[in-house]
Amino acid sequence: MTVDPPDLPDPADGPAHIDLGLWAKERHLRGHRYPYVLHALDATAAALVLWDVVLPSGLKRRIAAGLDADEHGARALVAFWAGCHDIGKLIREFQEQVALDLSAYPGDPHPGDRAGHSFVTHQWLVTALGSLGYNDEDGYTAHLVAQLLGGHHGVYPEPLDEYTTPRFQNGPWQEQRERSTRLVHEAAGSPEPPARFETAVAPLVCGLVILADWLVSQEHFLLDRLRTPPSDGGRPALLAHFRASTSRIIDLVQEAGLRRLTTAPASFAESFPGFTPNGLQDSLARHLPGLCAEGGLVLVTAPPGEGKTEAALHAADLLGNATGHDGRFLALPTMATADQMYGRLKKYAEHRSEVGSPLTLLHSMAWLNPEYAPTDRELARGDDLAPTSWLMKAKRGLLASWSTGTIDQALMAALPSRHNAVRMFGLAGKVVVVDEVHAVDPYMQILLERLLHWLGVYRAPVVLLSATLHHSVANSLVKAYVTGSKGKVKRSAPPFVEKIGYPGWLHVHPGSGEVTSNPEPFATTERAPLKIDLVPIPLRDKRPDREQALRDLLSPLVTESGCAAVICTTVAEAQQTRNLLAAWFDALEDPPELFLLHARFPQDQRTRITAELTRRLGKEGAGDGDRPTRAVIVATQVIEQSLDLDLDLLVTDLAPVGLLLQRAGRCWRHEHLGVVARPAWAREPRMAVLVPQEQQSRGHVPRSWQYVYTPSLLMRTHTLLARRAGAHVRIPEDIQSLVDDLYDDPTLIEDVTADIKRMGEELALRTHGRNAVIPTSREVYGDLSPLTKADFEIGEHFLATRFGADSVRVLCCYRDAHGELWLDEALTRRLPATDHEGRMSGDDLRAVISRTIPLRADRNTQPPLAEANRGPKGWEQNFHLHDLVLLVHPVGHGATGEAVLGDRRLYLHPDNGLEERT
Structure with a gap:
């Protein structure tokens, strides 16, 4: 892999001498300082390499179009700008951070009181680019380039105007900035200013600049380049460094793993050998x-x-x-x-x-x-x-x-x-x-x-x-x-x-x-119609009582064979359901296998359960004979998304119809392959939906279900399915009409107040989303700062990708009679410690994090935590450990007690996962 830097002539009258004593990097360089101009040239070379080696052709075309330039011109421009990203380091405030003789640079020419080098980069380039021909109307291009480079640490500065744009004094500091900039401009190929610069493309250029900077700021690269420094600050020596850096940066790109993964054109059959495309895929x-x-x-x-x-x-x-x-x-x-x-x-x-x-x-x-x-x-x-x-x-x-x-x-x-x-x-x-x-x-x-x-x-x-x-x-x-x-x-x-x-x-x-x-109809996989039964269950203190319904539904499986799933709305209900089925199965001479899957297992345990279920109940298990003879899975909603499971029967709590149909995709999933032997009682795919015993849901939806799903959608779904009076659902013919009718059919409304409340809540969520997102491309003309400026007055949680989903990760550990903490209940592995800098061995760190569990945040998890719930000293310095909440289970006299978290009592059950005790 080769990259050709621009052809650089060698006239004798190039840029004047550049001071190699002015530095850009020094941290972790063993007492050395990396000269600013070398870093600028390295970043220029890195941008050229990235353009040639890493950027896909479609992305290069889009950037070039945004600059109204051909690809060669765009390449040179982004390389020049990358080389200017740290020009703000050539000021006294930055340079005097290390012991340095600055007697040749009297005074402090920086006029502002904010000396952050990114900010100074923004300030200086606004006017300095004018000397290189950036003189379009209102200085739009110079301001935009300066702002995007001022944002190379991830946050764009506020735009400058005629009242806030500083004037830098002439003198040795100014000379060094100008000389370095002109040398970088020459190294990049002396590009002309863009005829037009589309604001929306500036973030792409900024991303490229940041990547170039990250690559050439690696300590091993800097130390390697310092082994053969330029002989002086003259143009020939500096350009020789630039050429030498280019070949080394190609290696950096390879080491980082940034090369492109490409595929040759291929037919569907060539892409998936041995796989016959179905109608959708063929179309x-x-x-x-x-x-x-x-x-x-x-x-x-x-x-x-x-x-x-x-x-x-x-x-x-x-x-x-x-x-x-x-x-x-x-x-x-x-x-x-x-x-x-x-x-x-x-x-x-x-x-x-x-x-x-x-x-x-x-x-x-x-x-x-x-x-x-x-x-x-x-x-x-x-x-x-x-x-x-x-x-x-x-x-x-x-x-x-x-x-x-x-x-x-x-x-x-x-x-x-x-x-x-x-x-x-x-x-x-x-x-x-x-x-x-x-x-x-x-x-x-x-x-x-x-x-x-x-x-x-x-x-x-x-x-x-x-x-x-x-x-x-x-x-x-x-x-x-x-x-x-x-x-x-x-x-x-x-x-x-x-x-x-x-x-x-x-x-x-x-x-x-x-x-x-799709231009023409196509054949779909033949599927037997899905039988949906509404199975009424009583409520005890507004809590669903599933026991009798499950005994009736699962008895054929228990006495004969088959595999079924029971999907509950909450983790607590799934744990309770697993307990009642376990009590039933334990009394049997030959009980079915019983599994539980939800989000409140330790990470490693959940991974093992998921892997076993998909292996034994998915396509592979059906084919290799590892499918259980009799098995029941109790689960929450985690089962409904992208899990390859084939079940003879699906039992589920009432949920919005779209989610029910998604769950139904696990019922007779691989029937068309003919690899699953169905029990005699499973004559057709069947989903039994557990609903309130009353004819209508209004006022009878269990309180726990209302915390998870909007009550009006549960009521609408109940009515929608009840109207079908047990009619089979044709798959795929009936799916879309059911999904659309849930929202579009006004006759499904049972409770007008609940429906209005739902629409209000959805509107509020959309409003929160609009307050959180970045502006559209048309709304950022000439100013990039809104792309990284959050409205913190509204609240930082609005920067979350999921609204109201704040959670913490808890770690269940065990305290022996002497007060020592252990990772496991058998007290065989101590809770790992960190060193004085918060570091922990990779094996210990994996052992800790793999045992963590997500738990919804509440007032008990807000700092300051109780002493017993805080990690050991030193953990607060570790990125992966600093925010963990400990749930300490006392162990003694042959028993394990509950963990206390504020006013909550929790217990990690070996079969049920983390239980909330009352």
Whole structure:
């Protein structure tokens, strides 16, 4: 891999001598200082290398278009600007931070009282760029370039105006700044100022500058370059350093794992050998290539188990190859589903990639996934797709060519948070696939719409996947993308999506906004109609009593064979249900296997349970004979998203109809493959929905269910299903009408007050979302500061990607009779300690974090915590440990007691997970 720096002539009258004593870097350099001008030239070289080696062609075209330049000119411009990012370090306030003889630089020419070097970069460049021809009307380009470079630490400064723009004095400081800038300008290829600079493209340039700076600020690179410093500060020696840095930076890019992962054009059959495409996949493969020459957005709607993931991967390949967007990001609703997708995406990349590149997994617990990052030693095992240690550091994962993670990782780019330019830069060169789009609430929907708007601005292709999406939500998402890609949409324009063909797909052209639905009908996987029974259950003190209903429903399984799931609304109810089934099964001579799955297990235990269930009850288990003869899974909503389970019977609490249909996707999931032997009693796929015993739900919805789901939607669903009077649900024919009717049919209203309350709550969530997101591209003309300026008067929690989902991670540990703390109840492993700097060995850290449990935050988890709930001394200095809440269980006299957290009493049960005791 080679990169050619610009051809540099060697005239004798180049820039005057530059002082190598003025520094830019000194931390961790063993007493050395790295000269400022060398760092500037390194950043310039890094931008050139990144442009040539890392940026996909589609992203380069978009940046060039935003600069109204050809790609060669755009390359030179961004390299020049990258070289100027730290010019604010050439001031007395910065240089005198280390012992330095500044006698040759009398006075302090900086006129302001804020000496942060990023701020000074912004101030100085506003006027200094004028000497290089940046003299357009109102100084727009100079102000924009100065502001984006002033934001290279992640936050854009406020714009300057004629009253706040300082005037720097002439003198030796000014001379050094001018000489360094002109040398960097020459090294970059002496680019002319852009004829036009689109504000919306500035974040992409900023992201590139930040990446260049990060690469060449690594200590090992700086120490290596200091081994052969320039002989003097003259032009020939400095340009020789620039040329030498270029080849070394190519190695840095490789070491960091930033090379592009590319795929050659291939048919669906070539992409998935041995896999015969179904009607949906075949339709996309045949018709999408004729529509996606300019990219655009693709929406795929189909039932669970219809192969949407394979369809999305193939559609992403078609879109990426057509537009030069080599990268991929697959966004999933949860960490568990992202972990599963990582394995699938890696297998696909191994088969499809022409050139390998690290594949990253992005969520807060990704480093605990042994398949992703087993140990530091194994990071260097030579696997082309293995993550590098550089990419696994904070905020860098999206810079990998291919990645998958939770949707939150993408939505953060739509929030005014520090370094959102890095996230947007990481996404803009990719095809972005969002799975389970129906899972977003009204708050997250606004964030997703704003993200889609910016992806449209950057012409990044998008694929949206859903099993149960209301047509109005689909229209809002498509409209958001088109307002970015097309530039403007009239308010009076008709809806882009008036109805959804189900199953089906549609393509949205990024330029015209034209929507093309699948051109012709296609065959779908034959599925037996789903029988939905409403099973009334009594309420005891407004709590659901499931026992008799479950005995009636599960008796055939207990006496014969089969596999079933019982989905409860809350963790506490799932634990109680597991207890009552355990009491029943324990009295049997040959009991069924009993599993429990919810979010309040320790991380490692939940991972083991999930892996066993998907292995034994998924497609693989059915084929290799490991499927249980008789088994019952008790679970919460965690079972409904992206888990490959095939059940003979599904029993579920009442929930909004879209979620019920999503859950139903686990019932007879692989029947079409003919690999599952059904018990005699399971004559058809059946979902039994537990509902209040009264004929109508109004006033009788259990209080616990109302905390999780909007009561009006539960009432509407009850009425909607009751009207069907046991009629079978045809899949896929009836899915979309059920999803749409839940919201659109006014005759479903049981309680007008509850319906009005729901609409008010949804409106409030949308309002919170609009207050949280970054502005649209049209709203940031000439000023980037709103992209990183949050309204902290509203509250910092509004920067969360999920509204009202504040949680803490708790660690259950055990205290012996002597007061010593242990990780396990058997008292075999002590609670690990940190050193004086808060460091802990990798094995110990993994052991601690893998045992943590998410718990909803409340007043008991707010600081200051009780002494017993605080981590050991030193933990507060460790990023992974500082905010853990300890739940200390006393152990003694052969028994384990409860942990106390404020006024709450909790207990980690070996089978039930974390229980709340009353």
